[in-house]
Amino acid sequence: xxxxxxxxxxxxxxxxxxxxxxxxxxxxxxxxxxxxxxxxxxxxxxxxxxxxxxxxxxxxxxxxxxxxxxxxxxxxxxxxxxxxxxxxxxxxxxxxxxxxxxxxxxxxxxxxxxxxxxxxxxxxxxxxxxxxxxxxxxxxxxxxxxxxxxxxxxxxxxxxxxxxxxxxxxxxxxxxxxxxxxxxxxxxxxxxxxxxxxxxxxxxxxxxxxxxxxxxxxxxxxxxxxxxxxxxxxxxxxxxxxxxxxxxxxxxxxxxxxxxxxxxxxxxxxxxxxxxxxxxxxxxxxxxxxxxxxxxxxxxxxxxxxxxxxxxxxxxxxxxxxxxxxxxxxxxxxxxxxxxxxxxxxxxxxxxxxxxxxxxxxxxxxxxxxxxxxxxxxxxxxxxxxxxxxxxxxxxxxxxxxxxxxxxxxxxxxxxxxxxxxxxxxxxxxxxxxxxxxxxxxxxxxxxxxxxxxxxxxxxxxxxxxxxxxxxxxxxxxxxxxxxxxxxxx
Amino acid sequence: xxxxxxxxxxxxxxxxxxxxxxxxxxxxxxxxxxxxxxxxxxxxxxxxxxxxxxxxxxxxxxxxxxxxxxxxxxxxxxxxxxxxxxxxxxxxxxxxxxxxxxxxxxxxxxxxxxxxxxxxxxxxxxxxxxxxxxxxxxxxxxxxxxxxxxxxxxxxxxxxxxxxxxxxxxxxxxxxxxxxxxxxxxxxxxxxxxxxxxxxxxxxxxxxxxxxxxxxxxxxxxxxxxxxxxxxxxxxxxxxxxxxxxxxxxxxxxxxxxxxxxxxxxxxxxxxxxxxxxxxxxxxxxxxxxxxxxxxxxxxxxxxxxxxxxxxxxxxxxxxxxxxxxxxxxxxxxxxxxxxxxxxxxxxxxxxxxxxxxxxxxxxxxxxxxxxxxxxxxxxxxxxxxxxxxxxxxxxxxxxxxxxxxxxxxxxxxxxxxxxxxxxxxxxxxxxxxxxxxxxxxxxxxxxxxxxxxxxxxxxxxxxxxxxxxxxxxxxxxxxxxxxxxxxxx
Numbered sequence: 013x014x015x016x017x018x019x020x021x022x023x024x025x026x027x028x029x030x031x032x033x034x035x036x037x038x039x040x041x042x043x044x045x046x047x048x049x050x051x052x053x054x055x056x057x058x059x060x061x062x063x064x065x066x067x068x069x070x071x072x073x074x075x076x077x078x079x080x081x082x083x084x085x086x087x088x089x090x091x092x093x094x095x096x097x098x099x100x101x102x103x104x105x106x107x108x109x110x111x112x113x114x115x116x117x118x119x120x121x122x123x124x125x126x127x128x129x130x131x132x133x134x135x136x137x138x139x140x141x142x143x144x145x146x147x148x149x150x151x152x153x154x155x156x157x158x159x160x161x162x163x164x165x166x167x168x169x170x171x172x173x174x175x176x177x178x179x180x181x182x183x184x185x186x187x188x189x190x191x192x193x194x195x196x197x198x199x200x201x202x203x204x205x206x207x208x209x210x211x212x213x214x215x216x217x218x219x220x221x222x223x224x225x226x227x228x229x230x231x232x233x234x235x236x237x238x239x240x241x242x243x244x245x246x247x248x249x250x251x252x253x254x255x256x257x258x259x260x261x262x263x264x265x266x267x268x269x270x271x272x273x274x275x276x277x278x279x280x281x282x283x284x285x286x287x288x289x290x291x292x293x294x295x296x297x298x299x300x301x302x303x304x305x306x307x308x309x310x311x312x313x314x315x316x317x318x319x320x321x322x323x324x325x326x327x328x329x330x331x332x333x334x335x336x337x338x339x340x341x342x343x344x345x346x347x348x349x350x351x352x353x354x355x356x357x358x359x360x361x362x363x364x365x366x367x368x369x370x371x372x373x374x375x376x377x378x379x380x381x382x383x384x385x386x387x388x389x390x391x392x393x394x395x396x397x398x399x400x401x402x403x404x405x406x407x408x409x410x411x412x413x414x415x416x417x418x419x420x421x422x423x424x425x426x427x428x429x430x431x432x433x434x435x436x437x438x439x440x441x442x443x444x445x446x447x448x449x450x451x452x453x454x455x456x457x458x459x460x461x462x463x464x465x466x467x468x469x470x471x472x473x474x475x476x477x478x479x480x481x482x483x484x485x486x487x488x489x490x491x492x493x494x495x496x497x498x499x500x501x502x
Numbered sequence: 503x504x505x506x507x508x509x510x511x512x513x514x515x516x517x518x519x520x521x522x523x524x525x526x527x528x529x530x531x532x533x534x535x536x537x538x539x540x541x542x543x544x545x546x547x548x549x550x551x552x553x554x555x556x557x558x559x560x561x562x563x564x565x566x567x568x569x570x571x572x573x574x575x576x577x578x579x580x581x582x583x584x585x586x587x588x589x590x591x592x593x594x595x596x597x598x599x600x601x602x603x604x605x606x607x608x609x610x611x612x613x614x615x616x617x618x619x620x621x622x623x624x625x626x627x628x629x630x631x632x633x634x635x636x637x638x639x640x641x642x643x644x645x646x647x648x649x650x651x652x653x654x655x656x657x658x659x660x661x662x663x664x665x666x667x668x669x670x671x672x673x674x675x676x677x678x679x680x681x682x683x684x685x686x687x688x689x690x691x692x693x694x695x696x697x698x699x700x701x702x703x704x705x706x707x708x709x710x711x712x713x714x715x716x717x718x719x720x721x722x723x724x725x726x727x728x729x730x731x732x733x734x735x736x737x738x739x740x741x742x743x744x745x746x747x748x749x750x751x752x753x754x755x756x757x758x759x760x761x762x763x764x765x766x767x768x769x770x771x772x773x774x775x776x777x778x779x780x781x782x783x784x785x786x787x788x789x790x791x792x793x794x795x796x797x798x799x800x801x802x803x804x805x806x807x808x809x810x811x812x813x814x815x816x817x818x819x820x821x822x823x824x825x826x827x828x829x830x831x832x833x834x835x836x837x838x839x840x841x842x843x844x845x846x847x848x849x850x851x852x853x854x855x856x857x858x859x860x861x862x863x864x865x866x867x868x869x870x871x872x873x874x875x876x877x878x879x880x881x882x883x884x885x886x887x888x889x890x891x892x893x894x895x896x897x898x899x900x901x902x903x904x905x906x907x908x909x910x911x912x913x914x915x916x917x918x919x920x921x922x923x924x925x926x927x928x929x930x931x932x933x934x935x936x937x938x939x940x941x942x943x944x945x946x947x948x949x950x951x952x953x954x955x956x957x958x959x960x961x962x963x964x965x966x967x968x969x970x971x972x973x974x975x976x977x978x979x980x981x982x983x984x985x986x987x988x989x990x991x992x
Contacts, residue, residue, distance in 0.1 A: 043686065123854055124763070127713035131854045134861045141662055151665035160657040167650040172631050172970075175641035175837040196533065211701065214863050222737045223617035227717055244862060247712045249739045273614070347665040349866035364613055364621045371624045372734060373704050376839035480662075 015058040019066035021050060026067075034069060039077045046087075046097055053099040057087065130243045143489035144411075145456045146284070146433040146477035151347040153400060158392050162383040174378040181366030182209025182354075183381035189388040190354055197394070198312060199325035200338055206362045208369050209381060212353040213311065215373065216339040217241055217276070219355070220309055221248050223368050225273045232275040234262055236463030236470055238283050238311075241276065254465035257282055261289030262297065271304035274337070279327045280315035284463050284475050285435060286427015294327050301335045308336045314344045314431040316397050317479075319405045334358035342384075344432060345397055352377075352384065400479075404432065407478040407486060414490035423502060432479035435460055438502060443472040446500050450474075455493045505548040509556035511540060516557075524559060529567045536577075536587055543589040547577065550585075620733045633979035634901075635946045636774070636923040636967035641837040643890060648882050652873040664868040671856030672699025672844075673871035679878040680844055687884070688802060689815030690828055696852045698859050699871060702843040703801065705863065706829040707731055707766070709845070710799055711738050713858050715763045722765040724752055726953030726960055728773050728801075731766065744955035747772055751779030752787060761794035764827070769817045770805035774953050774965050775925060776917015784817050791825045798826045804834045804921040806887050807969075809895045824848035832874075834922060835887055842867075842874065894922065897968040897976060904980035913992060922969035925950055928992060933962040936990050940964075945983045 025041040026034065045051045057063070060078060064071040078087060078095055088098045123131060141148060166174075181187060187207040194200035210216045225231065227249030233241065235254030245252055253272065255264050262277050277297065279289035289297070301308050310327045328338040338356035346352075357365040369375060387393055408428060415425060415436065428434035438446065443459035450457050457474045464470030474493075481489060494502075515531040516524065535541045547553070550568060554561040568577060568585055578588045613621060631638060656664075671677060677697040684690035700706045715721065717739030723731065725744030735742055743762065745754050752767050767787065769779035779787070791798050800817045818828040828846035836842075847855040859865060877883055898918060905915060905926065918924035928936065933949035940947050947964040954960030964983075971979060984992075 122850065124712075124714050124716045124719070126716055127854070127858070130712065130861055131857050134857045141666055148666060151662045154665060156657055156660050160654065163653045163657060164650065167646055167653060170646050172641045175644060175839045176631055176638055177838050212864060222620065224614050226614040226616055227739050229614070240861075240864060247738065247862075249717050343866075348667050348864075349665045349868050351866040360612065364617070367621050367624045368617070371620055371730075372737075374702060374730060374838075376833075376841040378839050 015062060015066060018045070018051070018058065019063065021045065022067060035073045035076050038067070038069070038073060042077060051097045053097055055097045056093075057095045057097065059094065126243075126247050129246065133239075133243060141480060143455055143481040143485060144433075144474075144476040144478060144493070145480055146458055146475040147344070148477055148480040149344050149347065149400065149432060150403065150480050151349075153403065154347050155392060155396060158387070159383070162386055165386070166379050166382050170379060174382060176376070176378075178209070178370065178375040178378050178381070180370040181205075181207065182369075182375070183378050183385060185385040186381045186388075189385045191356075193388055193393065194326075194338075194340070194356065197397075198315065198340075199329035200356055201329055201331075202338075202356045203359075205366075206356050206359060208355040208357060208362075208365045209375070210353045210355060210369060211351045211373075211375075212343060213238075213313065213339060213341050214240060214244060215369075216353055216355050217309065218244050218248075219365065219369055219372065220274065220307075220337055220339075221245055221250060222372060223361075223364060224307060225250055229273040230270045232264070232267070232272040232306075233465070234277060234282065235465050236284060236460070237276070237278075237465075238313075239463060242465075252465070257285060257287065259287055260293045261287060262293070264300065272306050274307040274309050275301065276309045276311060277327070278311045278313065280312050280324065281427070281430040283311070283313065284427070284433070284458075284460065285471075286429065286431065288324055288430075289327070291324075294330055297327070298331055298333070298335065302333055306335075310336050310338045312338060312340050316345050317401055317404055317432065318430045319401075319408060320429065328356060331358075334360055337361070345393070345400075350380070350384075352380070404479050407481060407483050408434065410483050410486040411476060411478045411490065414487045417487075418490065418494040419497075419502065423497075426473070433475050433477040435473045436476055437471065437473045438497075439472060441472055441497075441500055441502060443474055446496060447474060449499070450493055450496045453492055453496050455489055455496070457493070505552060505556060508535070508541070508548065509553065511535065512557060525563045525566050528557070528559070528563060532567060541587045543587055545587045546583075547585045547587065616733075616737050619736065623729075623733060631970060633945055633971040633975060634923075634964075634966040634968060634983070635970055636948055636965040637834070638967055638970040639834050639837065639890070639922060640893065640970050641839075643893065644837050645882060645886060648877070649873070652876055655876070656869050656872050660869060664872060666866070666868075668699070668860065668865040668868050668871070670860040671695075671697065672859075672865070673868050673875060675875040676871045676878075679875045681846075683878055683883065684828075684830070684846065687887075688805065688830075689819035690846055691819055691821075692828075692846045693849075695856075696846050696849060698845040698847060698852075698855045699865070700843045700845060700859060701841045701863075701865075702833060703728075703803065703829060703831050704730060704734060705859075706843050706845050707799065708734050708738075709855065709859055709862065710764065710797075710827055710829075711735055711740060712862060713851075713854060714797060715740055719763040720760045722754070722757070722762040722796075723955070724767060724772065725955050726774060726950070727766070727768075727955075728803075729953060732955075742955070747775060747777065749777055750783045751777060752783070754790065762796045764797040764799050765791065766799045766801060767817070768801045768803065770802050770814065771920045772917070773801070773803065774917070774923070774948075774950065775961075776919070776921065778814055778920075779817070781814075784820055787817070788821055788823070788825065792823055796825075800826050800828045802828060802830050806835050807891055807894055807922065808920045809891075809898060810919065818846060821848075824850055827851070835883070835890075840870070840874075842870070894969050897971060897973050898924065900973050900976040901966060901968040901980065904977045907977075908980065908984040909987075909992065913987075916963070923965050923967040925963045926966055927961065927963045928987075929962060931962055931987075931990055931992060933964060936986060937964060939989070940983055940986045943982055943986050945979055945986070947983070 022041045026037040060071055060074040064074045088096050090096060186209060187204040190207050191202050191204045194202060210219065230251045230253055231245055232253050232255045235256050242252060253267065253269065255262055255267050257263060261279060261282060279294060281288065312326055326338060328336040335358065341353040342350055355365060412428065424437040426435040426437060443461050447457050447459040457476055460473035460475060461470040478486060512531045516527040550561055550564040554564045578586050580586060676699060677694040680697050681692050681694045684692060700709065720741045720743055721735055722743050722745045725746055732742060743759065745752055745757050747753060751769060751772060769784060771778065802816055816828060818826040827848065831843040832840055845855060914927040916925040916927060933951050937947050937949040947966055950963035950965060951960040968976060
């Protein structure tokens, strides 16, 4: 192909009136010429100056495109002699056409029954930030400079083992650091060998269920509870039995039927209502599990943040029989995007859990685990939690004051002594309609009733997350929400 | 507690003859004194000089311990006035005792049936590096400087949304970059909206199965195949039907029974045998899927590395009906510890897959996704693949020469035209015993027969990964393996 032939071929494929930028069009046309063999390997391309003149485009446009194709390995620049088409024989393939249209008669059923349940019941918000998104910590306060320093430290000398798959259970240094932290901060009785690093609560529960249950087994969940667990457990063929909570926590006195294979509970701070399970109820729960041969999964998701109340040791710390599987997350204490959590398995299950996580998910991210081990061992983790506790405490106070200023005592508040959110009770009001209207007014909240297993039999209220809202923004955002609430008769 | 009383209390708890270092013992004793309330909040501690003298230890030991406890938030140093016990009322808890002993009569069955299958069948090697570990790329060649530069770029301005949960499907910029790469390099027909970012093949298959199957449904797997998929699919209650492969790839002519909900295949490079599915077989497979209403999962795990053979476009690129779910991984092209893969969903399933991944796993790691998008868009990805292809090609050649030098033509080699490993056939020999003996001699391999579903009916051979072995180390390592092979009669 001569320069003239090439420029004609390219001109036929670019269109100045199209919305696609010219350099993008030229890039695609030249790429096609290379991939389709119009420009064979070794062919010298015209200079950017010459081709620009032939095409009537700016010379910089051609230079840009040559450089991009060079970075893609399609062109090679030989100093002093020009630009050549690279040998792509190991890569050349038929150029792709447009995406296929769905089949005329789509496969029926498109999704499976459990697949439909996941997608229809999807609760994940498109927005993950701002007033009053529950469960989201203030990630702008995360010490990114310290983190960047750890990045540099570990990426300057990355041993190959750290870039490969993780050993069973995770990086030993992180397991040591977490065990020490959990012993001190949460009264968890554990050795590093009991710690299993996961990507968070979803994987922790999935692993537990795959190792300890078979399809048809029963699992008890609190009612209400974190909605994210249900689809995962249902997908594994488990029967989920919702168990009510009262002021003392989980109350199974009215629950009949098969003994559960395991019981998921949030004793430190019931999710989402916020009560703390009392000591007598904890002892009864351990006794219940022992008598029925059930395991207990203790989800200790945000107990680091307590405001003005005496802390209470973990349920795991009271367990003398090795029945409690303790699970925690770094999403609330550090940042959710980190995707890191942990399980403290009872000694009798520790080896199986460590092997299971490696086998089922092939974990990695050892560089991040090494950074985190240093972050904990050097005291940054404890310092960050202390600082955030102070910050969240002030934001919580600001929200309580805003609620009081707008509504006095007429709307009771629950679960405000710990965590990242509180619950504003709305007895007799339609919390889902209110939450929908609030989102439209620019305030994200979640309706309490949607955390219940059944429909329409739960309490009505709104979960208000204050952790990710700056103190000065709380009153104005609540004023917006208050206007919505008044429209619904609050 | 006076200084004397404190030093007595501490002396009773430290033991110079113990293996635990003194500073560690002192740290634990002082921490216990704070946590158990022996040293109440606000109490001033003796100076490091004084306490060191009382305890008869080096002053630096005391300074170290004070500093560590300061970093843990247990002590506060007020300039000019000394060191004080911090107010831990929000944190104080009963100090943990030793880990619990397993219950006398352990829960029976300890693990569930599916849990036992996972742990008993665990195949993950404790070592993930060295000659001849299959499936592991040479991570020492990964451009860590470029990666560290991208770290700096993205951690210097980390927008809060990037530290929170991921939007459904993943970061838009990465979906755009991957779609472009896959169109160009693999002939995949896709728009960015069809791309779903996952943590790798395990999650990609898990998501597909949860969305498209119900318990009791049938899935076809190649026989032999990657062992990592079986436990995951069995855990979800699926019936796995092994389908044999011949020289042209998957051959279902003798397969009877229920139509599969989906078929998992590796058309570009059968795993682990290495043949390429022929074009007529590909067209027949698409026709089979269309006729039976099955989906096809195309696992294109290492097709970037081809040596001297014409590349062949992806099966997805031939699909005109939107039946193929294309899955890929960055474990082989970048590094396994990255934990990142992708699905190209057919247009009719794209929205459900994107919502499903967010709902079932709550993904994050958006900073890493942003780094990766730049890495691809700036040409580093294509350049790295090109460079590694050259490197692996030379290592493959070195291994072929070593095999030839030791055994001539007596041991046939299969599947060496692509990927990161080849298969050394060992007809009539016990490949599992040989692999075990090889590991003991310091050479990691995997026995081919263990990739088959049944027992004893598969071919015998060894998978030899050459990608993570430096060229000069290949002949010596193979010489070691050859000695083992000769002991078994090769």
